[in-house]
Amino acid sequence: MEQRKKNNLTDLLMIHGAVLLFGLAGVISKGITTGSMMITFGRVFFSSITLYILCMATRTSIKLKSKSDFMWLVITGAVLALHWFSFIESVRVASVAVGTITFSTFPLFVTFIEPVMFREKLRLKSVICAIVMLIGVFVLVPLDDLAGFSPAGLAWGILSALTYALLSLMNRRFSAVYPGSVVCFYEQSAAAVVLLPFVAVMRPAVTGIDI
Numbered sequence: 593m594e595q596r597k598k599n600n601l602t603d604l605l606m607i608h609g610a611v612l613l614f615g616l617a618g619v620i621s622k623g624i625t626t627g628s629m630m631i632t633f634g635r636v637f638f639s640s641i642t643l644y645i646l647c648m649a650t651r652t653s654i655k656l657k658s659k660s661d662f663m664w665l666v667i668t669g670a671v672l673a674l675h676w677f678s679f680i681e682s683v684r685v686a687s688v689a690v691g692t693i694t695f696s697t698f699p700l701f702v703t704f705i706e707p708v709m710f711r712e713k714l715r716l717k718s719v720i721c722a723i724v725m726l727i728g729v730f731v732l733v734p735l736d737d738l739a740g741f742s743p744a745g746l747a748w749g750i751l752s753a754l755t756y757a758l759l760s761l762m763n764r765r766f767s768a769v770y771p772g773s774v775v776c777f778y779e780q781s782a783a784a785v786v787l788l789p790f791v792a793v794m795r796p797a798v799t800g801i802d803i
Contacts (some may be wrong), residue, residue: 628680629794633787635676640780647773654774661766666776668762669782675755676783678748686745694749699725701757709761 647654656662683691699722707714766775 627656627794628684628751629676629787632673632677632678633784633791634784636673636780636787640777640784643773643777643780647777650773652771652773653775656778657769661769662778664762664765665778666782668759669779671755671759672779672788673783673786675752675759678755678789679752680746682745682752686742687746690742690745691749693753694746695752695756697726697750698753698757698760699753705757706761710764772797 644654646652656665673675679691679695703718703722704714706712706718763775
């Protein structure tokens with residue numbers, strides 16, 4: 593019983609930590625002067641390096657079982673790159689509130705995409721839960737925070753939600769096969785490679801404060 597309580601507390605702390613880090617991502621992105629493309633590239637580039645070091649430190653093998661898995665992880669990484677770019681662009685074009693609210697609609701996309709991807713039956717309970725969750729998001733955020741609303745910000749935010757829904761469903765393929773750190777390493781690395789040509793062409797200016 594004590595061990596179960598300890599595990600529950602650890603899981604709860606990890607959830608709150610993840611929410612805090614995600615919230616900070618929007619706030620920090622809003623304050624950085626360089627473009628969304630460079631912010632996204634910097635995020636996935638340094639994440640991939642950190643994850644590689646973590647895998648090496650914990651002696652976690654990063655070897656994949658097949659070329660098919662590698663190709664799927666590359667595709668998933670491209671989706672991840674689009675997700676982060678669209679979320680950051682939504683925050684910068686509109687506001688942190690708009691970006692966060694629109695991103696939080698991803699359960700709606702999951703509810704309707706999941707049955708198509710996995711040939712599962714659409715359940716009424718899932719639809720109701722997704723709608724209730726969406727209503728809860730709008731209730732929790734003060735309307736005054738929506739002053740920065742813009743159609744472009746809304747569109748980018750919805751794209752962020754859609755790509756995150758796809759990302760979470762695509763990760764199902766790997767969740768039972770590879771450790772999370774390995775999956776994230778390949779996805780972050782693939783995202784960095786996908787974004788590199790755009791960054792090389794655009795050559796966005798980066799200040800010391802941005803770093």
